[in-house]
Amino acid sequence: MARGTRKKLHLGSLLPFRCGTKSFQPEHSLIGGPGFSRVVFCNNTESQRVLNYGNNYxxxxxxxxxxxxxxxxxxxxxxxxxxxFLITAILSFTPLSPSSPVSSVLPLALVILAAMIKEAIEDLRRKKQT
Known part of the structure; x- marks a missing residue:
């Protein structure tokens, strides 16, 4: 194993800022450009606008x-x-069908109606809880 000289690791080169250097003074002309997400005005009546936000309902x-x-x-x-069963009910209206259309439409309608009533009751209970 060859032992060579190792470079010393400087943490300042790893971090995006360096300790002990001048304080960060941004250019104000760059505000609103890339890298800036918002501008905040505190107690500045000229810059206050009425913003219509949605409610939290x-x-x-x-x-x-x-x-x-x-x-x-x-x-x-x-x-x-x-x-x-809907496709079966539609096909029962053709002359090729061996059974009457009522025998396939009525059970489908009853099942769908019962499921819709169940969903309506569940939704009403959800509304009462809030």
Whole structure:
């Protein structure tokens, strides 16, 4: 093992700033440019603007009265079984179908209606909790 001279490690070269050097004096012309995220004015009435922020209202419900039907129908037909039975119900209206359309549409409608009622009850309970 050859022993050579090792360079001494200087921490000042590793850090983005060096201790013992002049204090950091930024140029004010660079404010607002790259590397600066915001400018803060304290007690300066000329620079104060009225900013309209959104409120902090939080809702835990999934549906509103207007969006219940479309959203719940969308949620029901995201399930593969409901899509399969919908396609089966549509095909039952063709002359190739051996059964009547009512025998496939009625069970699908009942299942979807029951699931929608269950979701409405759950959403009402969520609304009451908040």
């Amino acid at each position: 939080v809702t835990s419900t999934k549906y509103t009265l207007a969006t219940f039907f479309p959203k719940s129908i969308f949620e029901q037909f995201r399930r593969a079984a409901n899509v399969f």
